[in-house]
Amino acid sequence: MDGQHTETIPTNLRLLMVLEIVSEKGEPVTPTEVNATLGLPKPTIHRLFSTLEAEGFLQREINGRTYSPGARLRTMSQGILSSLRIRTARQTILKKLSGEIGETCNIALPDRDAMIYIERVETEWPLRIQLPIGSRVPFYCTASGKMYLSHLNKNHLKRYVNAENLKAKTANTITSPASLLKEISEISKLGYSTDREEFMDGMIAVAVPILEQNGRLMSTLSFHAPTQRFSIDKALSFLPALHEASEELSKLVQDLT
Numbered sequence: 001m002d003g004q005h006t007e008t009i010p011t012n013l014r015l016l017m018v019l020e021i022v023s024e025k026g027e028p029v030t031p032t033e034v035n036a037t038l039g040l041p042k043p044t045i046h047r048l049f050s051t052l053e054a055e056g057f058l059q060r061e062i063n064g065r066t067y068s069p070g071a072r073l074r075t076m077s078q079g080i081l082s083s084l085r086i087r088t089a090r091q092t093i094l095k096k097l098s099g100e101i102g103e104t105c106n107i108a109l110p111d112r113d114a115m116i117y118i119e120r121v122e123t124e125w126p127l128r129i130q131l132p133i134g135s136r137v138p139f140y141c142t143a144s145g146k147m148y149l150s151h152l153n154k155n156h157l158k159r160y161v162n163a164e165n166l167k168a169k170t171a172n173t174i175t176s177p178a179s180l181l182k183e184i185s186e187i188s189k190l191g192y193s194t195d196r197e198e199f200m201d202g203m204i205a206v207a208v209p210i211l212e213q214n215g216r217l218m219s220t221l222s223f224h225a226p227t228q229r230f231s232i233d234k235a236l237s238f239l240p241a242l243h244e245a246s247e248e249l250s251k252l253v254q255d256l257t
Helices: 003-008 011-025 031-038 042-054 071-081 084-101 143-149 154-163 177-190 232-236 239-255
Strands: 058-060 067-069 104-110 115-121 193-196 203-211 217-226
Touching (some): 011 031, 042 067, 084 104, 143 177
Antiparallel strands (some): 193 203
16 A cells, blocks of 8 residues: 555545554554555544544553554454354364364464463363363463464563563463563474463463464464373474464465455
């Protein structure tokens, strides 16, 4: 989109185009950064941001200058990802993966302060860990959350780690900011993340990213299992199956967009 042609943008499309650009950026942005694409008068772009903030589609970050998706925009994105046609295909992929691993598989979406489980296929074992659809889990001590953190740019990651209350959920929870940053750096290199009983005693998990066409993280794919049945080494042996399923899920969304 070329800013020099934006005088032809219909007034009723401008709010949608602001939301589109904010979503594409994938990180907090200023009205000026968005307007570099739209080329609208300065009072107009600030008025659009003010309207979207007041209606809950955008929210201002704590620095007072940047904005990120608000609750209403996040709810919309979750609804789109959960639409029937996509969900049927997602379930097919998850069922195949869960059948191969023999454990519960999940898709989680990053929200403002937690990962939200939006899809899952349960194991048939009577002993299972209950994290139903809609469950919210922390970023810093879960496999899916740490995978999301590994895709943040360094400045946003450092701000999160320094601001978050790294409360111990178990004896294995990483509670040191420096140690967490080191862990996230390693995840970036490996392309997968683990939860070694950091969120819940007796539970391990492995997660991989589900990527958009531009390589940006869209959501995460993971499975978790009780330590009575799985060691981390055994869990990591299923990485090829996880990566194959995540690529199928990525392609599924790309084909529908």
